Amino acid sequence: MTEQDSRKYPYATVSRRSLLQSTTALLSVPLVAKATAAFGQEKLAGSGEVVVHSYGGSFTETLRKNVFDPFSQATGIRVVDVTADLAEPQIKAMNQSKRVDWDVAFISAGNYPELQEAGTFMPIDYSLWNDEALKGVPDSARLTHAVLAFQSTTLLVYDKRAFPKGGPKSWADFWNVKEFPGPRGIDGITGYRPMSFALSADGVAYKDIWPLTEDKIDQALKKLDEIKPHITKWWMAGGEPIQLLMNGEYVMTSAPDGRAITAIKQGAPIQMVWDGAAIGGVYWSVLKGGPNSANAQKFMAYVNRAEIAAGFTQTGFPSPNINQLKYLAAYLPPLLSINPENVSPENVAKAFKFDTPWYAAKRPDGKTNGEHIQERWLAWRAR
Incomplete structure (x- = not known):
């Protein structure tokens, strides 16, 4: 890992305090970025295509409308989107076969260090970025080989129809099947999130959840034994939990905040619970050996421009460029993704952040x- 990557590694240092001070909220009705030829002229104009990974569903639909299509209109470069809930397995397989078919991908903070050290990514060409993007995206979000795309929070979400008199307020309540009966869901993809939720339910202070040492893993799995019979499905894709919640297959579940925000904007009767929320980061990366590397660098420069950052934020996962404020209407302030340095002090106190250096x-x-x-985690699931 380079010195710059090591120094800028703590993704959670991205500050958005000024964002909340400047507006009462972050999200608005769907925004269509003004995409003109002039917007992408000179450095970003081109031809051909760029293959960009995203997560599918409403997330990709929003990106296509507010980011991909405007990019193509502005630059002349066509976006081919590929979807996968986790990019890392495919990226590893492509590298092993020495055939990289993608150009740009989302990489979770936990998987970034290993892949970066293996030489998976190209350095980001910041010379293509305009001044507004360079000043709006904090230094801590601009690594040598990646850029923070968004900060995601996985939190407890419940169906208000199932609890008309008030629903769960913590992970301890999630475990309380007597007072809050009904089928539940939890992320089955990565073990550290269910383990951290279990420790929270077992009374471990948020500041003490990480690192997940062996004794804490044992404690978490023992606690998970209690709730396992009530988990009707371990969801495996980001779009699943809200859909299962709305279909009545869950009464409560863990879920990504952006997916919940999108559903709430559409009128879904669900409630987000910040107590015990798990904060993580996701990076944009340009894959080394991709078929359209030059276009990928232009895409990275474009997506971080303030107006396009505002379009990205319509996914429910705010982009880090604080200069997007001028393009966002004040709306839904309680539903923002948490950032430990800013946003909402009362929410920050209820959440814990992912310990990326220790995890890697x-x-x-x-x-x-x-x-x-x-x-x-997988051994426990298989029991």
Whole structure:
């Protein structure tokens, strides 16, 4: 890892305090960015295509409307979108086969260090960025080989129809099936989130959840034994939990905040609970060996421009460029993704952030802490 990457690694330092001070909210009705030839002229004009990974569903639909199509109109470069809930397995497979078919991908903060050290990404060409983007996207979000795309929070969400007199307010309530009966859902993709929720339910202070040492893993899995019979489905894709909630297959579930925000904007009767929310980061990356690297660099410069950042924010996952404020109408302030330095002090106190350096660190057996956690998780799930 380069010195710059190491220094800028703590993604959670991105500040959006001025965002809340400047507006009473972040999200608005769907915004269509003004895409003109002049907007992408000179450095960003081009031809051909760029293959961009996204997560599918409403997330990709919003990106296509507010980011991909405007980019194509402005630059002459066509966006081919590919969808996968997790990009990392496909990226590893492409690298092993020495055939990289994608150009741009979302990479979770937990997986970034290993892939970066393996030489998976190209350095970001910041010379293509305009001044507004360079000043609006904080230094801490601009790594040598990646740019913070958004900060995601996985939190407890419940169906208000199931609890007309008031629903759960914490993960302890999620475990309380007597007072809050009904089928539940939890993320089955990565073990560290269910484990952290279990520790929260078991009374561990948020500041003490990380690192997930062996004794905490044992404690978490023991607590998860209690709720396992009430989990009707371990969801495996970001769009699943809200859909299952609205279909009545869950009365409560963990879910990504952006997916919940999108549903609430559409009138869904659901409630987000910030107590015990888990904060993580996701980066944009340009894949080394991709078929359209030059166009990928232009895409990265474009998506971080203030007006396009505002379009990205319509996914429910706010882009870090604070200069997008002028393009956003004041709306839905309580539903913002949390940022530990800013946003909402009352929400920050209820949340905990992902410990990326520890998660990526190697153990004596050569595996990362993250790999060990996942092995313990999959073994527990298989019981």
